[in-house]
Amino acid sequence: MARLVLLDRDGVLNQDKPEGILRREEFRLLPGAAQAVAQLTRAGFRIAICTNQSAIARGLLATQELEAMHAILRDAVAAAGGKIDEIYVAPDLPDAPSTRRKPAPGMLLEALASFDAKPQESFMVGDMLRDLEAAYAAGCPRILVRTGKGAATEARGIPAHLAPVAVVDHLPAAVEYILTFAKRG
Numbered sequence: 304m305a306r307l308v309l310l311d312r313d314g315v316l317n318q319d320k321p322e323g324i325l326r327r328e329e330f331r332l333l334p335g336a337a338q339a340v341a342q343l344t345r346a347g348f349r350i351a352i353c354t355n356q357s358a359i360a361r362g363l364l365a366t367q368e369l370e371a372m373h374a375i376l377r378d379a380v381a382a383a384g385g386k387i388d389e390i391y392v393a394p395d396l397p398d399a400p401s402t403r404r405k406p407a408p409g410m411l412l413e414a415l416a417s418f419d420a421k422p423q424e425s426f427m428v429g430d431m432l433r434d435l436e437a438a439y440a441a442g443c444p445r446i447l448v449r450t451g452k453g454a455a456t457e458a459r460g461i462p463a464h465l466a467p468v469a470v471v472d473h474l475p476a477a478v479e480y481i482l483t484f485a486k487r488g
Contacts, residue, residue, distance in 0.1 A: 309428070445467070
């Protein structure tokens with residue numbers, strides 16, 4: 304059984320923009336993100352990113368450009384001493400979603416099966432309601448970061464059925480929460 308942490312990408316690991324990140328030159332990691340992933344790696348967690356990227360289906364983002372962004376991300380995490388084990392991408396449009404596109408739990412379930420991880424022990428860290436909904440549907444504990452769209456998500460209110468949801472300022476704080484929880488459990 305692997306210990307797994309599931310991460311949304313935009314707004315959690317890297318800066319987000321209203322229209323999304325469409326070119327590798329726009330891809331900027333958030334402060335402390337690479338180091339936070341490295342901290343999880345050192346603690347024995349596997350890391351899977353689960354990201355919606357509808358810009359692919361809209362023709363605004365080429366797959367090669369997305370792969371280049373993910374290479375930047377992997378390299379930065381590796382330079383900090385960490386590892387991203389897998390990246391799951393849902394390229395579908397919001398109005399024509401597959402079962403993989405969040406808020407559906409498909410990507411999360413795929414990651415859980417691939418790593419033979421228990422949902423109840425696999426945290427999902429995101430900045431949007433759909434991240435929390437996907438985690439809830441997959442049976443995973445939920446953490447909302449205030450970076451990206453997280454502060455606005457918190458301000459709108461989190462539906463009671465998704466509780467409990469830990470709300471923290473950023474990914475490094477989410478990692479501290481996960482590591483504290485792991486020590487207790």
